[in-house]
Structure formats: structure tokens, C-alpha cells
Amino acid sequence: MNGAFYVGAVGLDAQQRALDTLSNNIANINTPSFKRSDVRFSAVLAVRSSPDTPAPDLDTQFSVAGVQAKSVPSIDEPGQIDRSGSPMDIAIDGHGFIELLGPNGQTYLWRGGHLKLGKDGILESASGGFPLKAMVSVPADASSISIAADGTVSATTEDHPQGTEIGRIEVVKSEDIDGLVALDGGFYRVDDAGSLRTMEPGLPGTGTLVQGALERGNVDLTTEMVSLLLVQRAYAANAQVIQAADQMAGIANGLKR
Known part of the structure; x- marks a missing residue:
């Protein structure tokens, strides 16, 4: 099956987690002592060859299979x-x-x-x-x-x-x-x-x-709203990856012998 489906799905999940984190920050903007959370992304690597087989470099042993998001509170950042x-x-x-x-x-x-x-x-x-x-x-x-x-x-x-x-x-x-x-x-x-x-x-x-x-909570509404728009666009881009993979699969299934 086309790997683009999995890459797009992993991306959607990561952006959804980021969206949840940003939404929580905005919802608690008036909560005393609240500490906003930052979203950190990291690449998800998939093994292409046997782990027992030595590879000359990273590119021959791993391939990027998507990203994952992690919510990290900015605890050490005081508020007003x-x-x-x-x-x-x-x-x-x-x-x-x-x-x-x-x-x-x-x-x-x-x-x-x-x-x-x-x-x-x-x-x-x-x-x-x-x-x-x-x-x-x-x-x-x-x-x-x-x-x-x-x-x-x-x-x-x-x-x-x-x-x-x-x-x-x-x-x-x-x-x-x-x-x-x-x-x-x-x-x-x-x-x-x-x-x-x-x-x-x-x-x-x-x-x-x-x-x-x-x-006061250390949430800056302007920063959170800009980040929210970026995450929404990234979410839409990952959805288009899945849509493009679906279209390619449809073309392949429609080919005549």
C-alpha cells in the first residue's frame, strides 16, 4: 500500500496534538499561574533494512516516516x-x-x-x-x-x-x-x-x-493565534497528501491491461 497514506496519517495526528495544546493554552489565558505548553516536533524514522546489517550512513538504514508532536510546558517562564x-x-x-x-x-x-x-x-x-x-x-x-x-x-x-x-x-x-x-x-x-x-x-x-x-498565565494571545493558524495550514497540507495518494491509487486501479 502507498506509504503516503501512513505519512499523511502520522502528520495529521501530530498536528491534531499541536492543535489541542494551543487550544488549551488559549482557553487558560485567564487562569492564574497557568503555564503555556510548547509543541515540539521530531521525525519518526522507519527501519528499511535489517538492524543486524551495518549501513554506511543513516540514509540507507532509515527513512523518514512522518513526525510526532510532544507538548512541553514552559514551567520556568514566570507570568506578570x-x-x-x-x-x-x-x-x-x-x-x-x-x-x-x-x-x-x-x-x-x-x-x-x-x-x-x-x-x-x-x-x-x-x-x-x-x-x-x-x-x-x-x-x-x-x-x-x-x-x-x-x-x-x-x-x-x-x-x-x-x-x-x-x-x-x-x-x-x-x-x-x-x-x-x-x-x-x-x-x-x-x-x-x-x-x-x-x-x-x-x-x-x-x-x-x-x-x-x-x-497571570504566561500565555501571549497573539503568539498562540499565529501558531494556531500555522498548525491549521499544516493539518490541511497533510490532508492533501492523503488525498493525493488516494487519487494516485484510484488512477492505478483504473489502468487497463
């Missing part, structure tokens, strides 16, 4: 910080993550967002309800809380009207950014907790915490 005015909002101005306790003891990373008081007054993410790994407990009689740039959390109570320190939120960095798994809600799962380093906020390469603010 917008003031929200809510004391329960937090953002990281710069690089780094906040550690959360995921289900079954897993370590989740978070770029910040809305906070809420969970069980026993523990600060946790409003989305998902994952407690901060720092386990900051807010007193029941606290009238307000403040979060300093270095992560120090203070609460104002009747006994301490000037505020008293109740915990500290640390900023961590991952040695293996590519190893992070993006989850729904702006969370990232890290399978190797040993790759995390606790950093002092404000040091070179480390962000600072900003209370009453949210990080």
Missing part, C-alpha cells in the same frame, strides 16, 4: 504579577515553587493562587484543598494574617495585636524541570523529592512571595 487586593491570594515574583502535600503523601509544587483555611486552621490551596507543606496553622481568633516577601507568616490576635509569627512558607526549586508532571489546577507533581532545593526568597534565581497578588 497582578494585584488582587485579597490577603488570601499569594504569588511568586520570580522563579521557584511552593510545596504542597498531595494525596498519599505525594509532593506537589504550586506557583501560588488562592489560599483558604482548612482543617485545624491549616493554610491550603483553595483549588484541590492541598495543605502547604510548611503546615502553617492560623489561630482561631486571628483577625488577619500577613505574608512577608521572605515567606514569614504572621497573625494578628487579641493577645498579639502587633502580630506574631506563626510559620514560614519556603520557596523551592527543582533540579529537573523537565521531570515535573503538569496537573490540572496549576499543580505539578514531582516524583523525585530529592531534586528539590529549598531556597531563601530574594536570592539570585529565586523569587519572592507577594501577598494580595496573583500571577
Whole structure:
């Protein structure tokens, strides 16, 4: 059977994956702390000769059978910080993550967002309800809380009207950014907790915490729309490859002996 059918089909699948990634970026343009994903294409090679037979060069052993697409989040690219005015909002101005306790003891990373008081007054993410790994407990009689740039959390109570320190939120960095798994809600799962380093906020390469603010998603609508148009044209081109192969097969089947 004509190999053009398979090449075109692989191309259609790759462009569909790219289209899904770009659509997801655009749909989450207003999602706090959202990180856009880039689409990376790589050639798919098909073996033409026996693997046991040495070949003088690549061209005699392999042939390009199409492309495949892979979605890679741009996790290390910060977004713009917008003031929200809510004391329960937090953002990281710069690089780094906040550690959360995921289900079954897993370590989740978070770029910040809305906070809420969970069980026993523990600060946790409003989305998902994952407690901060720092386990900051807010007193029941606290009238307000403040979060300093270095992560120090203070609460104002009747006994301490000037505020008293109740915990500290640390900023961590991952040695293996590519190893992070993006989850729904702006969370990232890290399978190797040993790759995390606790950093002092404000040091070179480390962000600072900003209370009453949210990080905007790092999606540029103009760039995404241009990429979307390019993917649509590439998808149409691959469809034409299949159409041309079908026409050639029809001509071959119609030949008279």
C-alpha cells in the first residue's frame, strides 16, 4: 500500500496534538499561574533494512516516516504579577515553587493562587484543598494574617495585636524541570523529592512571595493565534497528501491491461 497514506496519517495526528495544546493554552489565558505548553516536533524514522546489517550512513538504514508532536510546558517562564487586593491570594515574583502535600503523601509544587483555611486552621490551596507543606496553622481568633516577601507568616490576635509569627512558607526549586508532571489546577507533581532545593526568597534565581497578588498565565494571545493558524495550514497540507495518494491509487486501479 502507498506509504503516503501512513505519512499523511502520522502528520495529521501530530498536528491534531499541536492543535489541542494551543487550544488549551488559549482557553487558560485567564487562569492564574497557568503555564503555556510548547509543541515540539521530531521525525519518526522507519527501519528499511535489517538492524543486524551495518549501513554506511543513516540514509540507507532509515527513512523518514512522518513526525510526532510532544507538548512541553514552559514551567520556568514566570507570568506578570497582578494585584488582587485579597490577603488570601499569594504569588511568586520570580522563579521557584511552593510545596504542597498531595494525596498519599505525594509532593506537589504550586506557583501560588488562592489560599483558604482548612482543617485545624491549616493554610491550603483553595483549588484541590492541598495543605502547604510548611503546615502553617492560623489561630482561631486571628483577625488577619500577613505574608512577608521572605515567606514569614504572621497573625494578628487579641493577645498579639502587633502580630506574631506563626510559620514560614519556603520557596523551592527543582533540579529537573523537565521531570515535573503538569496537573490540572496549576499543580505539578514531582516524583523525585530529592531534586528539590529549598531556597531563601530574594536570592539570585529565586523569587519572592507577594501577598494580595496573583500571577497571570504566561500565555501571549497573539503568539498562540499565529501558531494556531500555522498548525491549521499544516493539518490541511497533510490532508492533501492523503488525498493525493488516494487519487494516485484510484488512477492505478483504473489502468487497463
